Amino acid sequence: MSLYLVAPSVLDVLASWSDIRRFGAGWLVAMLVLQTLALACLWALQAVAMHTRRWYAVITSQLAGNALSKVAPGGGAVGAALQYKMLVEAGLRQGTAVSGLTAASLMTFAVVLALPILAIPAIVRGAVDRSLVEVSNTAAVKLSQMTALTASSLTIKGHGVSLSGGATMSVAGDLFRIANGSTLTFTNGALLSLSGTSTLNVTGALINFIGTGNTFSITNNLCGNGGCSIIGGLPVLLTGGATAGNVTLSNPVLNAGVASNNTLNVTPGSAVISVTGGAQIKQGP
Secondary structure, eight states: OHHHHHHHHHHHHHHTGGGGGGSOHHHHHHHHHHHHHHHHHHHHHHHHHTTOOOHHHHHHHHHHHHHHHHHSTTTHHHHHHHHHHHHHHTTOOHHHHHHHHHHHHHHHHHHHHHGGGGGHHHHHHTEESSOSEEEOTTOEEEESOOEEEESOEEEESSOSEEEOTTOEEEESSOSEEEESSOEEEEESSOSEEEOTTOEEEESSOSEEEESSSOEEEEEOOSSTTTOOEEETTEEEEEETTOOGGGEEESSOEESOBTTTTBEEEEOTTOOSEEEETTOEEEEOO
């Protein structure tokens, strides 16, 4: 019965073991250290909440309960029941175990709920002071759609998407969708910035205007005095050996123009896309 319950999860883990090769050894060590510290903080919180110094009981019961919750039907409820049972068998009073575990869970949940507060300054200012998306090394990202604005405005003081060091990103839909009178503004950066051997594949448009009254503006000095190539109607900066063959664009901007009352504003001397070295961009079906 135990094998029947855990077999699906074990097989899922074994099937994805090769994905670990996408990460460098340094990142794996960093993740191990950070995960260990996170668990240590949780153990300390539970020990304090239950007023106990039985560290062995706290640690082993949490690990066992968490493991069971990942594979058994009932999830967290089953895991919590196992942890409670192990704590009581280790000598903790029933009431102390119940109240301590409940208090620790509530405090952990409260922290998760409070995290969005950190985004309030950016929401109020409507600005991002660096690249909106940064992917580096050999990381791989797959999205159905990246960013959508509806009746709102966003200012990015950097690149929209920055890929470097062999990173890959695939977007099945549009990269940026701007709708219902929205404004998207870039300053001191490009819409796309790729370097190294990174690759970006976007099936939809880079910019898709939905409805009317939308504006996309970009200002930087990447092109300098005519240092950009025009590809797909957009100024593209090619450096470090990159050529026009590195960039394939098919209708990168949809529904722009006077007829649709949507504005694409590229300040003279500005690059919408920056490609360095062997990086590759493919947009279109």
